[in-house]
Amino acid sequence: MTVKADVRIDANEHPEGPIAQAVTAATAALSKSNRYAPGSEREDLIRTIATIDGVAPDMVVPWPGSSDPLYRLVRAYSSATRGLVVAAPVFEMAAGIASDAGYKVTHVPVRPSDLAHDVKAMLAADPDAGLYYICNPNNPVGTLTPLDDIAWLAAHIKPDAILLIDEAYIDYTPTQKSTALLAKYPNVVILRTFSKVYGMAGMRMGYTLANPALIKPLMDWGSPSPYMLPIPAIAAATASLQNYGEITKRVEAIKVTRDWTIARLEALGYTSTKGLCNCFMVDWRTPAKPVQQAILA
Numbered sequence: 001m002t003v004k005a006d007v008r009i010d011a012n013e014h015p016e017g018p019i020a021q022a023v024t025a026a027t028a029a030l031s032k033s034n035r036y037a038p039g040s041e042r043e044d045l046i047r048t049i050a051t052i053d054g055v056a057p058d059m060v061v062p063w064p065g066s067s068d069p070l071y072r073l074v075r076a077y078s079s080a081t082r083g084l085v086v087a088a089p090v091f092e093m094a095a096g097i098a099s100d101a102g103y104k105v106t107h108v109p110v111r112p113s114d115l116a117h118d119v120k121a122m123l124a125a126d127p128d129a130g131l132y133y134i135c136n137p138n139n140p141v142g143t144l145t146p147l148d149d150i151a152w153l154a155a156h157i158k159p160d161a162i163l164l165i166d167e168a169y170i171d172y173t174p175t176q177k178s179t180a181l182l183a184k185y186p187n188v189v190i191l192r193t194f195s196k197v198y199g200m201a202g203m204r205m206g207y208t209l210a211n212p213a214l215i216k217p218l219m220d221w222g223s224p225s226p227y228m229l230p231i232p233a234i235a236a237a238t239a240s241l242q243n244y245g246e247i248t249k250r251v252e253a254i255k256v257t258r259d260w261t262i263a264r265l266e267a268l269g270y271t272s273t274k275g276l277c278n279c280f281m282v283d284w285r286t287p288a289k290p291v292q293q294a295i296l297a
Contacts (some may be wrong), residue, residue, distance in 0.1 A: 012196055012277075012278055013196065013199070014201075014254075016250075017199045019198075019239075020246075021243040022198070022200070022237070022240045024239070026203075027232075028235065029041065030232055033230075041238070042234055045062055045207075048241050048242060049241065055209055059182065061210075062206070062229055063206045063207060064228075064229060065195055065206045066166070066191050067093065068206075068222070069206065070166070071221070072218035072221040073162070073189060074094050075101060076220070076221055077217075078130040078131040079104075080103055080104055081104070082104075082129060082131075082161075083103055083104025083105055083126055083130065084104070084105050084129065084130070084133060085105075085132045086106070086107055086108070086133045087107070087109070087110050087122070087133075087134075087138065088108060088109050089140060089141060089281070090138055091135050091138075091168075095107070106125045106126045109121075114143065115138070115143040116143055116149065117134055117136075117145040117149065117150075119134075119145070119149045119150065119153040120152070122153065123156055129161060130162065132157055133164050134153070136150065136166070136170070137173055137276050140280075140281055141273045142275015143274075144173055147176060147180075150163075154181055161187060164189050164191060165181075165189070165190050167190055167191060168193045169278065170192065171198075171251055172276060178190060182209060182211070186211045187211075191208055192207055193206035197251055197278070198240050200240070204233060205229070205237045258278060270282055270283060270284065
């Protein structure tokens with residue numbers, strides 16, 4: 001549901017648009033949009049990401065947001081017999097895609113002690129699964145799963161199973177990036193997006209980091225969208241990464257607002273999950289639907 005409002009918090013978007021440098025880059029790219037590939041824009045983005053993350057360029061694939069590759073990963077690597085394992089609660093899209101396809105989906109509650117993914121319980125729940133989905137930080141809880149836990153899961157799933165790590169909110173906890181796992185575990189895929197703190201949700205830009213062999217099967221599930229990206233969006237993404245100090249300022253500003261909001265809720269007697277990114281869960285002590293309707297009223 002799309003709601004017209006001055007304040008919209010339902011999709012964890014940034015309240016402002018792209019940073020100024022990204023807007024400038026996208027605007028300049030518009031004048032060259034008569035060409036399918038006016039220059040090396042796509043390659044420049046790939047090289048920028050590869051340099052930042054310390055991976056080979058062939059491990060980087062840009063996508064139109066992160067929903068596109070998420071859909072393909074679920075369809076390619078899970079099935080009715082080799083299912084999908086997710087936490088509960090967690091970003092619901094992966095489970096929705098699998099359910100719509102008639103695939104097996106196993107939901108495993110987060111660990112009560114710290115609300116992290118219970119990786120050992122996830123493996124035990126379905127040792128034969130084809131795909132294990134980790135959202136880190138976890139949307140909507142906002143909590144982190146320790147990197148050691150994620151590495152444990154990567155080491156213990158079946159060799160032909162895939163561990164998908166969704167890092168849509170990793171800019172809020174940059175020291176917790178799981179990039180180092182790629183060199184040790186060939187069955188890991190990392191998913192990132194420019195839709196959150198970068199303020200580019202409507203521009204649809206994201207990317208995967210993975211062994212190229214894992215990405216090849218994804219091309220069977222839709223158009224070759226990684227090669228059909230708008231040049232202005234690519235330019236904006238590259239400029240955002242090259243001016244990351246501005247993104248860091250945004251992160252710090254959001255943290256201040258987040259912590260203030262949590263403190264105000266606690267002063268009113270409500271508890272929350274004290275999320276580390278720009279989302280957290282609140283115990284309203286009443287069914288959530290009436291609360292949502294009251295906010296929308």
